[in-house]
Amino acid sequence: MKWRYGKQDWKTLERGQENCYLMTNGLGGFSSLTVTGSAARNDHAFLMACTKAPNNRYNVIHRLAEKLDIGNETYILSSQEFADGTREEGYRYQTGFSYEDTPVWQYLVNGVEIAKEAAIKQKENTAAVCYRIKNRSRSAVSLTVTPFYQFAPKGEEPAQENRVMYTEGCVESGGMKLYYRTDGCDTEMPETEEAYYYSYDVCDGRRSTGRAKACHRITMTVESGCENILSVVFSTEDKYVKGNNTAGQIKSVRDLAESVIDELKKTRRELEVTAGLEDETARCLVKSAHQFVSRRESTGGETILAGFPFFEDWGRDTMIALPGICLSTKRYEDAVSILRTFARYEKNGLMPNLFPEGKSEPMYNTVDAALLFINCVWLYYKASGDLAFAGEMYPVMERIIEYYMRGTDYDIRMDDDGLITAGSGLDQVTWMDVRVGEILPTPRHGKPVEINAYWYNALRIMGECARLLPDKCADGKNADEYDAAAERTRRSFEEKFWMEEHHCLKDVVSGTKADSQIRCNQVWAVSMPFTMLEPDKERMVVDTVFEKLYTPYGLRTLEPADPEFKPVYGGKVLDRDLAYHQGTVWVYPLGAYYLAYLKVNGYSESAKTYVRSQLEALYGALREGCIGQLPEIYDGAEPVMSKGCFAQAWSVGELLRVYEALERTAGRKQHGFCSSIS
Structure with a gap:
């Protein structure tokens, strides 16, 4: 059963936060955000890792901030409510969301189409995301993805003193490491903190705000009339680090990311057949x-x-x-x-x-x-x-x-x-x-x-x-x-x-x-x-x-x-x-x-x-x-x-x-x- 949602489902940011997806990894870890990609709960996460199955869970990647540059114009694609009352309203450019075995977001901005698909790997704390960029505009475009990290036990506020430290292919905080690979241009940036407002925790009397930090951004440029795919794979295991790949014959980040996506789809379809x-x-x-x-x-x-x-x-x-x-x-x-x-x-x-x-x-x-x-x-x-x-x-x-x-x-x-x-x-x-x-x-x-x-x-x-x-x-x-x-x-x-x-x-x-x-x-x-x-x-x-x-x-x-x-x-x-x-x-x-x-x-x-x-x-x-x-x-x-x-x-x-x-x-x-x- 394929679930499809359109702009009618996110007429407002509030409407766009009513529904979320869920992917789990069989260890207690999961990935869950809203259909507009926002974190509306402190338990929402792009990657909730589990270090000891099934209950030692850590909100590692809280959300992904996304922006698109077309010529001299910048368009925010991500959506999020912040504690100071401000908002990112990327849902205005979002044309679709679907979920069958993986979540897929679709965006359209001035002749540029972007399809974003994510998956989580079974029995690992590994998540992959692919952005398929089709540039039909007259200008070169750049998509920038900024992961915001918590490295905090599930449901808890990150320690204020914990810095998020960057080295190429690895982010570390509070003694915990997250490895990643990407085929985009990865750039270190000054540590940046965001404070969020969680509308779906407020209604239940839970903690209304939270924080996350970023220390790098990932960018891909696509020329006019061209297509390309920006792929990122995050994992608590270092086997996916460039030069330390023991995951079969996978040679590129794109192949690795697509293998995570394809594997999840195959697993879920096999479940239907067995039942x-x-x-x-x-x-x-x-x-x-x-x-x-x-x-x-x-x-x-x-x-x-x-x-x-x-x-x-x-x-x-x-x-x-x-x-x-x-x-x-x-x-x-x-x-x-x-x-x-x-x-x-x-x-x-x-x-x-x-x-x-x-x-x-x-x-x-x-x-x-x-x-x-x-x-x-x-x-x-x-x-x-x-x-x-x-x-x-x-x-x-x-x-x-x-x-x-x-x-x-x-x-x-x-x-x-x-x-x-x-x-x-x-x-x-x-x-x-x-x-x-x-x-x-x-x-x-x-x-x-x-x-x-x-x-x-x-x-x-x-x-x-x-x-x-x-x-x-x-x-x-x-x-x-x-x-x-x-x-x-x-x-x-x-x-x-x-x-x-x-x-x-x-x-x-x-x-x-x-x-x-x-x-x-x-x-x-x-x-x-x-x-x-x-x-x-x-x-x-x-x-x-x-x-x-x-x-x-x-x-x-x-x-x-x-x-x-x-x-x-x-x-x-x-x-x-x-x-x-x-x-x-x-x-x-x-x-x-x-x-x-x-x-x-x-x-x-x-x-x-x-x-x-x-x-x-x-x-x-x-x-x-x-x-x-x-x-x-x-x-x-x-x-x-x-x-x-x-x-x-x-x-x-x-x-x-x-x-x-x-x-x-x-x-x-x-x-x-x-x-x-x-």
Whole structure:
């Protein structure tokens, strides 16, 4: 899917900063600027390098300033807001922007056409940019590109005392070096500092300004009636330095830059082929999914980054995102690598919510990640047929169940009724995990609905695995014991969660007013592979969720009629946190809703047609914000502009699962979906 934008999309600089592109390198590094080439956030960067995958990230090249000289006239091509209120307004000369596999900007100035294309190399902190200059004017023209550097940890202000020092082919600051090659004329210049205004950080109460420095400029002159290409390659590795080239048989900077661009395009097209999905939007999401998969140096395996530009890899997010990011795309090796990593870090039946960095220990404050780990192993087996891997994971899965039954950290334990209770005090153990000082805006201590849906699902999976792997359960529970535990959970769940007057499920069983709040968490009690409710009640849950919580871009976290509903997400941290789960629209539960809708309608062709028609709204979501990506959240009242992370892994993954179900699901049992009575 090729996304095209024109001058109508940047009538003003503000409009031109509404949308951005994203390219990632599989190490945690990325490149992201707006469609007009500006940095509208402190996390925007032409090259955000990662020195230790995936979280030690440095904003190295913040932006590229560009100007064109035609005769005695100078035209600024770059766009940027500055802290003193001034602006560069190069968008006035910009005629187009497109993004499919790489971002391409187009400019036209008095008979001179310029097409700029950039790419980032996989598994390296390397970025390339090519400017194709076609001079149809009567004068010689000169294009000058000035990189502005930060060399600062992601999200932090560069140290004022850090100078940016130039030597030919290398820029250094704060002990960090960036190498580059170019076929333009590279000239040292006095250190120059710019101060920026970040309009998209201001609206979220984040740091509003930032700085970057330049110490050299790169120029290419093109005579009248001629064409040429200005190429620049930047890298934290010195192998691309002139005279030290070990990158194959590449002989010129242009060949090197174009190889980076071509390699990225080839990689992304291969992802589409491997996934084998037919729908155009689904193929776009397959490539978007790839951007979240990253190496994790501390574990030596793959991981899934929760979201760009803010988040790292979290256990809960990974387990929710993995089925779509890896299984719907047929990236089975990545799925195995990720699950093996989590299996190694299982502790007291829990999975890490945050992995270790340096000498720090993993954090295990999540009740859902371990149960979803069992679900991921099952879905992997159903997708790949790899029973041996399920056998490898079986002992870990057994430990999870045993610890949940007898009790583990964070007050996670099975109660006498067979249901899981979790959390106390200021614990934050479900995905609605905001804490503001001593306040939990959405306290869910007790028996959360989705946790018990995951628990029942895990028990049923263990029963199935015990039957498939009888040699693995010789010293543990057998299939009948797991089935009996599941049946007890099912009876208690229906008795304690069902609200007949509302035709839906309680959000939590805690004895507080939070119990009867209508939230989106109940949808997972219908969408999981194994579920507990009678078919008519499942249908009522789906209909109630649609009536009270559904929007085309996601599900509201709280119904608008609730007194605690917050219609807008934004402002200072406190304001954002208080609204985060109090009505704010989240994209990722939409996947579970559509899967639940298809299920209760028997995956009929009419149901599939209906879901496809509703999914058409995603085209607008994919075009807005981060191009080709799905965001984290929207406002609860009017979900018209993406907020939070502009690219969120579980949003992409869960919607990919819907497209996969539309194309590949022939029936319920064939694909592992069962209710309590099937």
